Amino acid sequence: MTVTHPAATSQPVADDGLPEGLADGLAAASLVLARRLHAGGTLWCASPSWPHHAQHVAVEFVHPVIVGKPALPAVALPTHELTANARANVRPGDVLVVIGAADDPVVRDLVRRAPAWDLVTLWVGAGTPPAAGAADHVLWLPEDEMAAHDGRFILLYHLLWELAHVCLEHGGVLEPEPECDGPVCITCSDEGRLVEVVRSSGSTARVRSGDGLEDVDLSLVGPAGPYDLLVVHAGMAITRLGAP
Amino acid sequence: MTSSGSFLYPMLDAPERDASALLADLARSAQAKAMESTTVRTTTMTSQAAGLDRAAEAMAAAFSAGGRLFCFGNGGSATDAAGLAALFASPSTGRSLPARSLVADSSVLTALANDIGVDVIFARQLIAHAQPGDIALGLSTSGGSVNVLKAFAEARRRGLLTVGLAGYRGGAMGTSSDLEHCLAVDAQSVHRTQEAQSALAYALWERVQERLEHEEIR
Known part of the structure; x- marks a missing residue:
């Protein structure tokens, strides 16, 4: 089959292939997913509107249709108290795939909190896309909600599974990228890390971050309660995230 | 080294390269498979058009x-069954129709599987719930899932309408006398089959909605 690269045209390739950029997006997301699974992470799957899609992703990974492929840890999160279930179960280094519309309030809240839990986020959907940067990997179809029902969402997560397994067979690419190679680095300089409040007392809060639990100073942001999201710099909460 | 994934992605059966080369290969593979998916879905919709109309009617x-x-x-067909039941019962537009999935209740499923066997997990639920005139709709990418076939047999005994979505050109479902309507996908890959089955399921829902648009349902 001759494959025309979608970059050759400015029009989305909607009729016969993936829209521009989506194949690259799936490849990048699959590599990150494979790296985290290789390192012992779990794939958490959430879809408040279409719970069967979350379950379908999970069963692909846990019980592969192709004999000989390794079973991998993937779990569909229950839709009841979804965020609380995620908060209780996820571990640093896990991956979260959400399937839902850009305006789904539960999905928005979940992907917003995910960095505080050290999750990489993949967001699958169709129609109007979420804001840039809403998730680490936004895998989006331009069409309407019909894509959720007619097999196109299923295609996207089938591809995610297939590509992740290819990555897992290429051991050389599975080690994580070096995070920092110089004296000045945004990642390591403690600049603007997202944390979630566990509890607070006076001007101090015990918070959850990608590194575990830590105490932060609330002097600049005022009182904070459980599950509030704060941005922390050098042990000091410098701003509070509003509602999504 | 021959990787065990070479049958999926033969171009990757090569010495290890850096991630950027792998990523480019993965993107090309994704695009090719997406096109294959579209081809299978389109071919299926054409070849099954008459059967779809009859089943929807x-x-x-x-x-x-x-x-x-x-x-x-x-498995994946269970989730597709759940999705289809949800689409019929609570569509974002159109008429809500009485529909539910027989894979929704883990208590019922585990009780039946543990006490009797996995072959009867759907048939026994039909014995409990189904009435003549109801509809049994089963999905199987192999066309040969024993518990799905047993459910169709039970459904026919009870006077239900039986509709199947199958892969492998129908498999055992394609020749079963218990199945009044069998819509089949002809594809080698289980994944491409599932995608096309989902397209068939959606087309069924659309056609049923069209036919019931102006109808009073008692």
Whole structure:
């Protein structure tokens, strides 16, 4: 089959292939997913509107249709108290795939909190896309909600599974990228890390971050309660995230 | 080294390269598979057009007469059955119809699987719930899932309308006398088959909605 690269045209390739950029997006997301699974992470799957899609992703990974492929840890999160279930179960280094519309309030809240839990986020959907940067990997179809029902969402997560397994067979690419190679680095300089409040007392809060639990100073942001999201710099909460 | 994934991605059966080369290969593979998916879905919709119309006509008539839809399948097909039941029962637009999935209740499924066997997990639920005039809709990418076939046999005994979505050109479902309507996908890959089955399921729902648009249902 001759494959025309979608970059050759400015029009989305909607009729016969993936829209521009989506194949690259799936490849990048699959590599990150494979790296985290290789390192012992779990794939958490959430879809408040279409719970069967979350379950379908999970069963692909846990019980592969192709004999000989390794079973991998993937779990569909229950839709009841979804965020609380995620908060209780996820571990640093896990991956979260959400399937839902850009305006789904539960999905928005979940992907917003995910960095505080050290999750990489993949967001699958169709129609109007979420804001840039809403998730680490936004895998989006331009069409309407019909894509959720007619097999196109299923295609996207089938591809995610297939590509992740290819990555897992290429051991050389599975080690994580070096995070920092110089004296000045945004990642390591403690600049603007997202944390979630566990509890607070006076001007101090015990918070959850990608590194575990830590105490932060609330002097600049005022009182904070459980599950509030704060941005922390050098042990000091410098701003509070509003509602999504 | 020959990787075990070479049958999926033969171009990757090469010495290890850096991630950027791998990523480019993965993106090309994704695009090729997406095109294959579109081809299978389009071909299926064309080859099954007449069967779709007949099945939708019969389902619409069953709903009009007060029938209810029961959906079932295993694994990925179980999730597709759940999705289809949800689409019929609570669509974002259109008419809500009585439909539910026989894979929704883990208590019932584990009780039946543990006490009797996995072959009867759907058939026994039909014995409990189904009435003549209801609809049994099962999915199987192999066309040969024993518990799906047993459910169709039970459904026919009870006077239900039977509709199947199958892969492998129908498999055992394609030749089963228990199945009044079998819509089949002809594809080698289980994944491409599932995607096309989902397209068929959506097309069924659309056609049923069209037929019931102006109808009073008792």
